[in-house]
Amino acid sequence: xxxxxxxxxxxGQAGPSVAFSQAAQGRRVAxxxxxxxxxxxxNHGCRPTKALRASAVVAHSARRAADFGVHVGEVRVDFGQxxxxxxxxxxxxxxxxxxxxxxxxxxxxxxxxxxxxxxPTGAEHRVVVTADDGSEQELTTSExxxxxxxxxxxPPIDGLEHVPYLTEVELLALSELPEHLIIVGGxxxxxxxxQMFRRFGSEVTIVAGGGIAAREDPDVQQILxxxxxxxxxxxxEGRPSRVSGDTSGVSVEVPEVGxxxxxxxxxxxxxxxNSDQLxxxxxxxxxxHGFVLTDDRFATNVPGVWAxxxxxxxxxxxHTSYQDGDIYLHPPRTVAGRVTTYAMFTDPPLxxxxxxxxxxxxxxxxxxxxxIPMASVSRAKLESETTGVMxxxxxxxxxxFLGATILGLQADDVVQVIGVxxxxxxxxPIVRDALPIHPTVSEFFPTILAALTPLD
Ligand SMILES: Cc1cc2nc3c(=O)[nH]c(=O)nc-3n(C[C@H](O)[C@H](O)[C@H](O)COP(=O)(O)OP(=O)(O)OC[C@H]3O[C@@H](n4cnc5c(N)ncnc54)[C@H](O)[C@@H]3O)c2cc1C
Ligand SMILES: NC(=O)c1ccc[n+]([C@@H]2O[C@H](COP(=O)([O-])OP(=O)(O)OC[C@H]3O[C@@H](n4cnc5c(N)ncnc54)[C@H](O)[C@@H]3O)[C@@H](O)[C@H]2O)c1
Numbered sequence: 529x530x531x532x533x534x535x536x537x538x539x540g541q542a543g544p545s546v547a548f549s550q551a552a553q554g555r556r557v558a559x560x561x562x563x564x565x566x567x568x569x570x571n572h573g574c575r576p577t578k579a580l581r582a583s584a585v586v587a588h589s590a591r592r593a594a595d596f597g598v599h600v601g602e603v604r605v606d607f608g609q610x611x612x613x614x615x616x617x618x619x620x621x622x623x624x625x626x627x628x629x630x631x632x633x634x635x636x637x638x639x640x641x642x643x644x645x646x647x648p649t650g651a652e653h654r655v656v657v658t659a660d661d662g663s664e665q666e667l668t669t670s671e672x673x674x675x676x677x678x679x680x681x682x683p684p685i686d687g688l689e690h691v692p693y694l695t696e697v698e699l700l701a702l703s704e705l706p707e708h709l710i711i712v713g714g715x716x717x718x719x720x721x722x723q724m725f726r727r728f729g730s731e732v733t734i735v736a737g738g739g740i741a742a743r744e745d746p747d748v749q750q751i752l753x754x755x756x757x758x759x760x761x762x763x764x765e766g767r768p769s770r771v772s773g774d775t776s777g778v779s780v781e782v783p784e785v786g787x788x789x790x791x792x793x794x795x796x797x798x799x800x801x802n803s804d805q806l807x808x809x810x811x812x813x814x815x816x817h818g819f820v821l822t823d824d825r826f827a828t829n830v831p832g833v834w835a836x837x838x839x840x841x842x843x844x845x846x847h848t849s850y851q852d853g854d855i856y857l858h859p860p861r862t863v864a865g866r867v868t869t870y871a872m873f874t875d876p877p878l879x880x881x882x883x884x885x886x887x888x889x890x891x892x893x894x895x896x897x898x899x900i901p902m903a904s905v906s907r908a909k910l911e912s913e914t915t916g917v918m919x920x921x922x923x924x925x926x927x928x929f930l931g932a933t934i935l936g937l938q939a940d941d942v943v944q945v946i947g948v949x950x951x952x953x954x955x956x957p958i959v960r961d962a963l964p965i966h967p968t969v970s971e972f973f974p975t976i977l978a979a980l981t982p983l984d
Contacts, residue, residue, distance in 0.1 A: 532558045534671040535655050537642040537806070540567025541846050542836035542853030543675030544625065549857050551635040558667055560657050562641040562805070565625045568677050568838075569846040572697045575621065576614045577720055578873060580700070583610035584724040585875050595912060605728045607705035614700070638665070641805060644672065648811025648830045674806070674820060674828075674835040675849070681800035683712070686770040691778055693771075693793045696721070706730045706792035710780050712768055713796035714740040716872050719752065721794060723874055726761045733788050735780060737767035737797070741872065745885045747917060748878065748935050755874075755915055764788070801839055815841060824862035826852060845870055869947030871940035876902075876916055879943025882931025882950060883921055888983055894924035895983040898976035902936035907967040913937040918972055920946060920956075922980065927955040934969075942969045 533555035536547040547559040564571050583605070590603040629637045640657035655667040680695035682688065694702075696717055709725050711718045714736025726732040734740070740753050740763060756763060766782040771793065773779055778793040801818030803810075813821045813829040819841025826834045836856060837849030842863055847870075855861045869881040888895045902908045902916035916936025922929055932946035949959055956977050964971035 529666045529668060530558075532556050532636075532667055532669045534558075534673065535560065535642075535653070535667050535669040536673040536675060537655065538567065538675035538677060538802075538837070538839075539565040539625075539629070539637075540675045540677045540837055541569060541849035542856070543567075543673060544629065545850070545853040546673050546675070546836065546856060547635055548628070548632055551632050554634060556634050556636075558636045558638050558669075559629065560638045560640060560642040560655065560667075562639070564622060565629060565637070566622050567675075568679075569849075570618065570621055570625070572700050574846050576618050576700050577696070577724075579614040579617050580610060581720065581724055581873055581875070583613065584727040587727045588875065592912075605705075607728050608703050610728070611700070611703060638667070640665075643805075643807035644810045644812075644833075645807060648809070648833075651832070653832060670832050672833045674803075674833065674839055675837045675853075676802040676805060677838045677849075678799040678801050678844075680795060681798045682795055683767075683797050685712075685768050687772050688795075691771050691773050691793060692775055693778075693795050695795055699792075699794055702792075706790075708733070708790035709792050709794060710735065710778060710788055710790035711794045711796055712737075712780070713798070714738070714742065714763065715796060715798065717796035718794070719756070720873050721796065722761050723756060723759065726756075726759055731762075731790070732760075733762040733764065733790060735764055735766060735768055735782055735785075735788070737765070739765055741878070743884070744878065744880070745919070745933055748933060751916060751935060752874065752878075799838070799844070801841070803839055817841065824864045825859065826856050826863070842866075843868060867947060867951045869944055871943065873940065876913060876936045877938075877940040879934040879939035879941070880932070881943055881947040882929065884931060884933060885919075885921075885983070888921045888930055891930070893930070895930060896922050896924045896980035897983045898922070898973075898980050900972055900976050905936070905969055905972050907969050907971075908937045910967060911937060918942075918969070918976065920973065920976060921983065922956045922977075924980075924982075927957060929954070929956055929959075936969065938969050945970050945973060 534550045534557045536543045536559040539561040547557050551557045587605050590600050593600045640659040643656045645656050646654040652668050653672050708731040711734045714734050722732050722734050740749050764785045766785050768780045769783050770781040780788045803818045811830050820835040822835050822840045836852040872878040898920040900918050903914040908914050919933045921931045929950045934943045960974050960977035
């Protein structure tokens with residue numbers, strides 16, 4: 529048994545910064561990780577997918593090169609090389625993090641799966657860590673920081689347990705391009721991977737229960753559906769009732785659509801909390817989805833236990849998880865009032881903050897809308913990237929920004945103009961009257977804010 533001043537469980541986005549900070553204060557700290565340092569984002573989430581997306585964007589640009597007067601000849605994708613580039617980048621980043629952990633004074637890296645055992649109400653917490661070979665060690669501490677994240681949620685589809693299906697983890701481990709990738713789920717993961725693999729040359733079918741980008745505004749869903757269809761992705765709406773197959777191929781039965789056969793099956797139907805990995809007797813209060821309930825400074829109901837990142841259900845992104853750690857380390861900051869900005873990295877990307885159309889209509893406020901199709905944005909025209917829309921919603925009475933939906937060129941960055949304005953409490957006339965740079969996408973915020981119309 530080893531005693532620590534603090535034990536961090538999970539080396540994802542929030543855990544390492546909390547561990548480094550505590551150790552730098554001379555406290556004895558352990559960080560326990562059952563997989564690899566860097567968590568989902570670094571190992572099988574944001575970073576490898578965005579590195580792979582870069583190859584897909586290059587392939588797409590190369591195919592369109594002649595439109596710009598550039599002639600590159602036949603475009604051929606070497607998927608092995610593209611995924612090799614991803615692994616080189618990710619391996620380097622992971623090694624950098626591992627080195628920083630190993631070199632930090634007062635910080636021990638413990639590999640294994642952590643469980644909380646014993647009386648959760650006691651002043652000392654017991655953390656049992658099971659290594660890959662089954663051996664166990666026990667750590668005791670008065671402070672536990674949970675940064676355990678989440679994992680793919682696997683829906684109960686008849687036959688699925690007998691089929692070698694993939695999650696994002698296994699998909700990113702492939703070295704050969706799937707001939708026909710069937711993706712169940714039309715959310716972030718399904719759409720980002722679907723577009724990429726199509727651009728690499730796979731046949732792609734997305735089985736989208738609830739539709740494409742189901743939480744977004746209807747016109748955004750339609751633009752994305754048209755874009756994907758034009759690129760040759762087949763989208764079918766429905767939920768599989770049964771799957772079968774083996775390593776040579778899979779069959780997916782979708783009621784009212786029929787049977788779809790493919791070479792690989794990706795399940796991308798949402799995420800589930802890893803809080804269940806911490807054992808059955810943690811005493812932690814969770815919601816119906818297993819997210820650990822916390823106060824605004826991430827304290828759980830169990831004294832001496834904090835929950836940071838995806839596991840607390842207050843965000844589902846790397847930036848929210850990382851910021852949880854930052855907020856915790858800088859009291860009296862709290863997470864209350866955080867404005868969550870996010871992007872979906874299709875090409876072009878979707879940038880989002882705040883309310884969408886339906887939420888605005890249901891808000892009971894007098895809502896004004898500022899909107900322009902990307903086809904009218906000069907920078908988008910100049911780059912022949914005219915797919916998409918810019919929309920900003922404001923409160924007619926308080927002049928607050930309520931939300932923004934930007935689908936189009938550089939939307940992942942452009943949306944942050946409104947995100948920062950919302951976070952800072954800036955009223956829309958300030959942005960309307962600001963001087964923008966020409967020719968940029970953001971220069972249209974003043975233009976559209978000068979022509980607000982009531983939301984119907
Ligand atoms: C394919 C994909 C693409 C994504 N793209 C983006 C993107 O572009 N932008 C974005 O912002 N977000 C993206 N996300 C989401 C993002 O990856 C997560 O929101 C983020 O990683 C959450 O960070 P976290 O620190 O809360 O948890 P994680 O990064 O999941 O880290 C949790 C860690 O805890 C470890 N762990 C869990 N239980 C235990 C235990 N009992 N004992 C020991 N260790 C344990 C896990 O192994 C893991 O390493 C993506 C996710 C996926 C799957
Ligand atoms: N760009 C980013 O920031 C980014 C990228 C990828 C993932 N992520 C994170 O990962 C999370 C998970 O992404 P995701 O795409 O798995 O989930 P999601 O919740 O975004 O989408 C899942 C979709 O699958 C559908 N679905 C559920 N069960 C189904 C079934 N049986 N058959 C067919 N469809 C079904 C749902 O209706 C939903 O539309 C996101 O919420 C986000 O936090 C973020």
